Amino acid sequence: MSDAMLEMTGIVRRFEQGGAVLEVLRGADLTVRAGELVALVGPSGAGKSTLLQIAGLLERPTAGVVRVAGADVSDADDATRTAIRRRSIGFVYQFHHLLPEFTAQENIVLPQMIAGVAKRVARQRADDLLRMVGLDARGSHRPARLSGGEQQRVAIARALANAPSLLVADEPTGNLDPHTAEAVFAMLSAIVRQARVGALVATHNMELARRMDRILEMRDGLLVEHAPV
Numbered sequence: 267m268s269d270a271m272l273e274m275t276g277i278v279r280r281f282e283q284g285g286a287v288l289e290v291l292r293g294a295d296l297t298v299r300a301g302e303l304v305a306l307v308g309p310s311g312a313g314k315s316t317l318l319q320i321a322g323l324l325e326r327p328t329a330g331v332v333r334v335a336g337a338d339v340s341d342a343d344d345a346t347r348t349a350i351r352r353r354s355i356g357f358v359y360q361f362h363h364l365l366p367e368f369t370a371q372e373n374i375v376l377p378q379m380i381a382g383v384a385k386r387v388a389r390q391r392a393d394d395l396l397r398m399v400g401l402d403a404r405g406s407h408r409p410a411r412l413s414g415g416e417q418q419r420v421a422i423a424r425a426l427a428n429a430p431s432l433l434v435a436d437e438p439t440g441n442l443d444p445h446t447a448e449a450v451f452a453m454l455s456a457i458v459r460q461a462r463v464g465a466l467v468a469t470h471n472m473e474l475a476r477r478m479d480r481i482l483e484m485r486d487g488l489l490v491e492h493a494p495v
């Protein structure tokens with residue numbers, strides 16, 4: 267049995283603007299396995315965010331096959347894709363995107379309730395996740411009362427709320443000072459490995475990229491694997 271949490275094969279993405287066609291992805295392939303962190307690097311405009319949007323089922327490719335936790339979602343309708351996204355994929359962005367009027371705990375409860383989990387169970391899981399990210403004393407705080415690193419820890423806990431198979435992260439530590447970035451990344455990688463989630467992490471930070479299991483570079487619309495250093 268394959269432990270691939272994400273498989274993308276022959277991914278093409280074209281944008282049409284005023285008659286001109288921009289082919290950002292030209293047949294990209296990648297696999298992310300359970301417990302694995304894969305870094306996605308490449309210059310600005312290379313297509314990293316476009317690839318993450320497709321991996322996260324937020325966009326459809328022009329061509330190619332996407333499998334999440336073994337399920338081929340290429341031909342699935344929008345409702346099915348949304349259901350799979352909510353159940354199987356967690357997102358972390360450069361900016362935390364926590365809802366400011368809700369507490370840390372409520373921010374982690376909400377996605378579970380949207381997925382149909384009972385409030386009592388969702389609260390318990392939120393508390394467990396807050397403990398896992400070292401913030402058990404901060405559950406009743408709103409985001410504005412937390413530091414940048416703490417906000418990002420809550421965002422990671424929220425991404426894990428529905429026990430996803432796949433974590434899609436776009437510069438998850440890009441807005442933090444180097445020391446805090448280091449602590450948040452260490453925590454993220456420990457959780458990914460322990461919970462056997464697959465993580466695809468776009469970053470401009472080569473130091474962090476080198477600490478992941480593999481580095482894939484976006485080059486001319488294709489993904490090229492870096493040799494291990």
Ligand SMILES: Nc1ncnc2c1ncn2[C@@H]1O[C@H](COP(=O)(O)OP(=O)(O)OP(=O)(O)O)[C@@H](O)[C@H]1O
Pocket residue numbers: 281282283288290308309310311312313314315316317
């Ligand atoms: N909806 C769209 N319509 C037209 N062009 C788009 C669209 N989305 C992205 N692009 C183009 O696709 C290319 C890749 O953009 P993308 O945001 O994926 O790059 P990136 O590698 O994530 O860059 P960065 O590191 O700066 O975030 C860019 O040239 C961008 O202008």
